[in-house]
Amino acid sequence: MALKTPAEVDAMRPAGKFIAGVLSSLRDVAREGMTLNDLNDHAHRMIDAAGAKSVYLGYHPSFGAMPYPGVLCTSVNDAALHGLPSDYVLQDGDVLSMDIAAQVQGWVADSALTIQIGTQTPEAQRLIETTERALAAGIAAARPGGRMGDISEAIGSIGRRGGYGINGDFGGHGVGRTMHEDPHVANLGRSRTGLKLNAGLVIAIEPWFMAGGDGYVIDPDGWTIRTADGSIAAHAEHTIAITRDGPVVLTARD
Numbered sequence: 608m609a610l611k612t613p614a615e616v617d618a619m620r621p622a623g624k625f626i627a628g629v630l631s632s633l634r635d636v637a638r639e640g641m642t643l644n645d646l647n648d649h650a651h652r653m654i655d656a657a658g659a660k661s662v663y664l665g666y667h668p669s670f671g672a673m674p675y676p677g678v679l680c681t682s683v684n685d686a687a688l689h690g691l692p693s694d695y696v697l698q699d700g701d702v703l704s705m706d707i708a709a710q711v712q713g714w715v716a717d718s719a720l721t722i723q724i725g726t727q728t729p730e731a732q733r734l735i736e737t738t739e740r741a742l743a744a745g746i747a748a749a750r751p752g753g754r755m756g757d758i759s760e761a762i763g764s765i766g767r768r769g770g771y772g773i774n775g776d777f778g779g780h781g782v783g784r785t786m787h788e789d790p791h792v793a794n795l796g797r798s799r800t801g802l803k804l805n806a807g808l809v810i811a812i813e814p815w816f817m818a819g820g821d822g823y824v825i826d827p828d829g830w831t832i833r834t835a836d837g838s839i840a841a842h843a844e845h846t847i848a849i850t851r852d853g854p855v856v857l858t859a860r861d
């Protein structure tokens with residue numbers, strides 16, 4: 608896998624800053640009565656205005672029944688990952704994950720957050736906060752000299768302690784000029800095992816937890832990943848660079 612030089616990590620900052628701004632804006636505008644397409648269109652306008660390039664639109668891995676039709680993943684309630692934008696109208700209390708990646712000046716950044724629309728319920732708030740705490744712990748464990756398993760265990764142990772369902776599929780990944788590079792960043796694992804972490808490694812870390820069990824199902828569209836038991840799910844993601852001084856969050860929001 609390719610390690611980035613300090614100059615290359617610096618060159619990735621504009622992409623990270625841009626994606627952070629898009630997610631902040633989406634969080635501010637998302638409300639009851641809006642459709643998922645409205646949110647996708649909002650993100651698409653920001654991408655066009657910035658001269659950025661979506662890396663989702665038209666992306667067609669073998670599992671998708673069709674190329675990805677939007678610039679944003681919108682996963683509501685029991686949908687955990689890769690929910691397609693649609694004319695679904697957001698309802699009070701919906702748990703909404705928004706995930707976006709784009710290329711700016713040749714480099715990609717990838718980030719996601721989960722919010723609840725309108726009325727905040729304790730059940731959803733605890734799930735969202737725990738997912739964010741797991742992301743923060745995973746980032747803190749991303750230090751040169753450590754191992755990939757340090758990140759995975761930090762994430763998984765927080766999810767398990769919260770009593771949440773975790774599935775080892777669909778974790779994080781390397782990020783660079785393209786969205787998905789080696790290595791894989793699992794959400795379950797054992798510390799002091801796996802790949803040695805070196806300065807210059809840029810990865811997306813992305814815990815996703817389910818309020819119920821560990822199982823998931825995939826919609827006929829091949830994209831949307833839902834909890835098998837219909838419980839709600841939450842997802843949080845940042846693109847980070849491991850530097851000699853520790854982790855730097857490229858997609859940090861103000």
Ligand code: CO
Pocket residue numbers: 717718779780811813844
């Ligand atoms: Co990602």
